[in-house]
Amino acid sequence: MTTALAGRTAPQDRAARPARPARHRARTVALFLGPFLLLFTALYLAPIGYTLYQSLFRMHRSGLGLSAPTQAFAGLGNYATALGDPAFRGSLLRVLLIGVVQVPVMLLLALVLALLLDAGSTMFKRFFRLAFFLPYALPGVVGAIMWSYLVAPGLSPITAAAHHLGLDLSLTSDGMLGATIGNMLTWGWTGYNMLIIHSALQAIPAELGEAARMDGCSAFGIAWRIKVPMIRPALVLTTVFSIIGTAQLYNEPAILHNVAPNLSSSYTPIYAAYNAVDANDFNLAATESVVLAVLAFALSFGFLKLVQRRGEAL
Amino acid sequence: MSTTTHTRTHTRTHTNTARTARYQASRWLTLGVLLIASVYFLAPVWWLLVASTKTSSGLFAGNGFWFGDFALADNLRDVFTRQGGIYWQWLGNSAVYAVGGAAGSTLISAMAGYALAKYRFRGRELTFNGVLAAVLVPQPLLAVPLYLMFSELHLVNSYWAVLLPSTVSPFGVYLARIYAAASVPDELIEAGRIDGAGEFRIFATIGLRVMSPALVTVFLFQFVAIWTNYLLPVLMLADDHLQPVTVGVVGWQAQRALGPGAPPLNIVVTAAMVSAIPLVVLFLSLQRFWRAGLTAGSVK
Numbered sequence: 001m002t003t004a005l006a007g008r009t010a011p012q013d014r015a016a017r018p019a020r021p022a023r024h025r026a027r028t029v030a031l032f033l034g035p036f037l038l039l040f041t042a043l044y045l046a047p048i049g050y051t052l053y054q055s056l057f058r059m060h061r062s063g064l065g066l067s068a069p070t071q072a073f074a075g076l077g078n079y080a081t082a083l084g085d086p087a088f089r090g091s092l093l094r095v096l097l098i099g100v101v102q103v104p105v106m107l108l109l110a111l112v113l114a115l116l117l118d119a120g121s122t123m124f125k126r127f128f129r130l131a132f133f134l135p136y137a138l139p140g141v142v143g144a145i146m147w148s149y150l151v152a153p154g155l156s157p158i159t160a161a162a163h164h165l166g167l168d169l170s171l172t173s174d175g176m177l178g179a180t181i182g183n184m185l186t187w188g189w190t191g192y193n194m195l196i197i198h199s200a201l202q203a204i205p206a207e208l209g210e211a212a213r214m215d216g217c218s219a220f221g222i223a224w225r226i227k228v229p230m231i232r233p234a235l236v237l238t239t240v241f242s243i244i245g246t247a248q249l250y251n252e253p254a255i256l257h258n259v260a261p262n263l264s265s266s267y268t269p270i271y272a273a274y275n276a277v278d279a280n281d282f283n284l285a286a287t288e289s290v291v292l293a294v295l296a297f298a299l300s301f302g303f304l305k306l307v308q309r310r311g312e313a314l
Numbered sequence: 315m316s317t318t319t320h321t322r323t324h325t326r327t328h329t330n331t332a333r334t335a336r337y338q339a340s341r342w343l344t345l346g347v348l349l350i351a352s353v354y355f356l357a358p359v360w361w362l363l364v365a366s367t368k369t370s371s372g373l374f375a376g377n378g379f380w381f382g383d384f385a386l387a388d389n390l391r392d393v394f395t396r397q398g399g400i401y402w403q404w405l406g407n408s409a410v411y412a413v414g415g416a417a418g419s420t421l422i423s424a425m426a427g428y429a430l431a432k433y434r435f436r437g438r439e440l441t442f443n444g445v446l447a448a449v450l451v452p453q454p455l456l457a458v459p460l461y462l463m464f465s466e467l468h469l470v471n472s473y474w475a476v477l478l479p480s481t482v483s484p485f486g487v488y489l490a491r492i493y494a495a496a497s498v499p500d501e502l503i504e505a506g507r508i509d510g511a512g513e514f515r516i517f518a519t520i521g522l523r524v525m526s527p528a529l530v531t532v533f534l535f536q537f538v539a540i541w542t543n544y545l546l547p548v549l550m551l552a553d554d555h556l557q558p559v560t561v562g563v564v565g566w567q568a569q570r571a572l573g574p575g576a577p578p579l580n581i582v583v584t585a586a587m588v589s590a591i592p593l594v595v596l597f598l599s600l601q602r603f604w605r606a607g608l609t610a611g612s613v614k
Contacts, residue, residue: 025433028513032429033441035422039482044448047459054462113351116344123345130598131352134359137597139542141560142590145567146362149583157361157378191355195604219340240450248452251544258567270545273458277549282462293455300450 054286078287099246102182110193118201132191144255152259172260200234247296366587370578389584404562415480416537427490448484461549475550486532493528559589
């Protein structure tokens with residue numbers, strides 16, 4: 001049996017006739033990978049390069065605007081302009097603050113719900129899993145429109161309920177906007193993160209929990225000491241995705257703006273960049289995009305490095 | 315810890331009743347927490363459903379979470395006939411972008427993932443690492459530079475402006491590679507070669523068939539990503555006859571700030587609700603494939 005097969009196994013086959021297939025394979029690989037690499041270069045790498053390029057130049061228009069504007073090298077001038085703009089700096093800080101508060105709240109909620117769903121005694125698992133996941137199945141824009149009316153002055157049932165209790169609660173006031181947007185994000189993304197964490201939990205062998213229970217470990221102890229450490233990769237992944245997601249915050253504030261005119265049109269960095277495009281200031285838009293990309297990358301990469309070192313220490 | 319040692323000193327029956335009581339208590343506590351959470355997640359959607367059945371004035375009166383004057387049929391008629399029935403066109407555009415983009419990107423991802431998994435060549439690791447890094451690039455960050463590039467190429471305000479960027483899915487390539495490496499046996503490919511089949515024919519007859527569950531997942535993810543995308547189409551498409559339904563509905567909502575002639579609130583709500591139905595149906599009917607994709611993301 002083994003000798004009969006040995007004559008046909010791949011390594012020997014390749015060794016026997018290396019020249020023709022190698023050349024042939026190269027063409028095949030190019031054929032298979034070509035379309036993706038072409039589109040990837042044109043629609044991923046080129047925009048990144050083009051943004052970097054644009055961020056280093058500035059348009060100069062003549063006073064009357066009669067002759068065509070000319071483009072001149074500006075060095076890091078655009079970066080100085082962007083970072084010197086209090087509105088843009090504010091948008092970066094705002095996103096950072098939302099991220100620092102909202103991401104941990106959302107992931108903790110997702111983790112708790114996933115652990116509860118994973119506990120053996122839980123009833124109606126299918127229903128709960130679907131209920132938590134439903135917000136993610138709604139397009140983000142629909143969720144944002146829905147919430148914008150749920151918090152809009154004069155329409156909000158939450159404000160009305162608070163009024164019944166004698167409270168004066170405006171969810172679109174300047175002070176509450178951050179919390180309102182944080183809630184929209186938590187509502188929309190907890191279920192998605194919970195499902196990733198839950199999938200990881202289900203991959204843990206049941207015997208581990210059984211063994212710990214025999215040893216007298218409580219359900220909480222099993223969850224905290226055994227399950228959570230074992231699903232670390234899923235927790236790291238959801239955190240990195242959440243950091244990136246927060247950095248690109250746009251839909252929620254832009255739609256909330258329709259019911260809350262007090263919301264600044266440079267509320268988040270992407271929002272600010274979009275407005276720069278609207279104002280035909282492409283160089284500034286590009287610069288703001290680069291700043292945001294660098295920050296998002298530094299934060300998610302920094303987080304990965306941080307947990308990696310801790311992982312090695314353990 | 316102390317409670318367990320304490321109960322151990324008691325007789326066996328005592329231990330069991332204490333355990334059962336504690337077990338029952340934690341069971342009810344778990345159920346309570348999960349119920350509260352599901353109210354938080356479901357109540358807003360219920361509000362949306364109820365609101366889409368109300369008249370404009372009914373929205374501002376009475377209980378937001380229960381039905382008033384039932385005007386769903388009128389609302390739907392208004393949504394689908396307003397501006398010469400443009401809502402139909404928006405839905406059609408969304409379908410064109412989502413089906414076209416997802417089909418294109420699934421085929422391209424399948425080919426690339428299969429090549430990365432099944433052939434050895436120089437630059438293979440580099441390419442795959444590039445794909446992985448691209449998964450981490452926030453898509454909206456690309457939207458602004460893409461708009462700038464496309465406007466220089468005079469591609470803005472065309473179907474291609476949204477379709478082309480939708481055909482690239484690094485996550486799809488990642489998923490296709492993982493799945494091809496795990497499930498397409500080398501022996502089968504080798505057997506095909508011995509039978510004299512060309513490489514592309516082997517891919518089309520063996521590779522695609524074995525990879526089909528993963529490809530359904532890739533298609534779904536991309537379909538949903540395109541259907542829900544807002545920033546890219548709103549930048550690219552000024553002509554409202556080219557816009558997908560997300561951009562159209564937000565456009566109606568934004569008009570309301572501009573005053574008379576704008577669609578009333580109940581129409582915006584109904585339009586938003588209807589635009590979500592295709593996705594919710596897709597999610598509920600194809601749950602298996604969803605979870606397959608999410609699991610693949612969590613076990614790197």
